[in-house]
Amino acid sequence: MIIDIPSTTAGDVGKRLVDLREKHGAVALGRVLTLVVVAEEANAEDAIESANQASHEHPCRIIAVIRGTSRGSARLDAQIRVGGDAGASEVVVLRLFGPLTGHAESVVVPLLLPDNPVVVWWPAESPPVPADDPVGRLAQRRITDAAACKRPIAALHERAESYRPGDTDLAWTRLTLWRALLAAALDQPPHDEITAARVVGGPDNPSADLLAGWLAHTLKVPVTRTKATGVQGLLSVRLDRPSGAIGIERPDDEVATLTVPGRADRRVALPRRSAGDSLAEELRRLDPDEVYGEVIQEGLEELHEFGRITRSKVKVKR
Known part of the structure; x- marks a missing residue:
């Protein structure tokens, strides 16, 4: 009615x-x-x-x-x-x-x-x-939602400068499943030290920048953020370690391939999340998201200070 x-x-x-x-x-x-x-x-x-x-x-x-x-x-x-x-x-x-x-x-x-x-x-x-x-x-x-702004990356850095406890951004919320997959993979042996990381995504994808900043802040290793032409969303992430790299690649916005050394590649559901799904997740908590606060204030700065920002043409496997 x-x-x-x-x-x-x-x-x-x-x-x-x-x-x-x-x-x-x-x-x-x-x-x-x-x-x-x-x-x-x-x-x-x-x-x-x-x-x-x-x-x-x-x-x-x-x-x-x-x-x-x-x-x-x-x-x-x-x-x-x-x-x-x-x-x-x-x-x-x-x-x-x-x-x-x-x-x-x-x-x-x-x-x-x-x-x-x-x-x-x-x-x-x-x-x-x-x-x-x-x-x-x-x-x-x-x-x-920095991704919905006319200049997403500029909007993301504006969020960093203006952050107050209680702020959050759906570009961060869209990373929940990616971060959960990476954490689960690292929980499995061998527990080697991560030596470097690489995140590949569209040039104007703020989620890719936030994921790279999260890895830089959490792992304290050099992180390469590759801005791939011809890609809009978050394409892949790789964690290097002596026993072999852990990788997640999502070429079609629906299903990703999880690569772990010594195990067969596994296909996992990793769909792009709608605004409604992301909003519902954010409404589950009304206290400040401290991890987001650290990443937006410190992780992005660490990425630019100790990491690398590169541009390249990436061939997407389909």
Whole structure:
């Protein structure tokens, strides 16, 4: 069910939510958090769909803030989505116009669930310092996505300069399965010391830079980050050691080949994760991600100081 409320106020939207619950049994309680999605009109529906997907694991109130033109008089157009149009959540879409575009927090605050955590997600471009943004200051967790920005690598380094505890980025979340595979492979004998590492990925892939930074910071070895032309995502990682290299190569964004010396190559499922899957993972924790904080602040710097950044044409095996 979708209810349009043009030219309204945040107070009136809140009253409509209460009315839906009392008169129609809609908008059930039991939400665990408020997820605020700050998006542009062009990517708003995709972002809301991803948030709905994540809400099946984390029932929540989704507040989508969409800034329109800043010209003209202040106006708020709202829309309430419940039932099949809202996943396991309730969705409030707020379209801001005129001077109101610069005061989004004023319409968000009255709609926050009382006594529940707040998470803010910018699915594309985000403020230079998310923690200092008026909406970002409302949240315990602030989620960005460098990969969705116009200049992903520049955005990643901006995240490093502006990092505050509670910040995270979906470019990091997309590495969870890669890091788990590498950790599992290193847990198997022989437990040789890693001497060097290499990460291959697209030139503008921030996840590849973060993985290289994580390896440099964790293993304290030289790491080569190869920016491969003709590749968009993360292609491969190799850990060198005296007994032979451990490697993961994913040529098709779905299945990877895990290579461990002395064992037959093994094919493992390693699909590219959707925004909804990555967002659901981030909503599982509301405390600061300390590992991400170390990698974004120290690992990237160590990669550039002690590692190597190379460019090459890489032939992808299919």
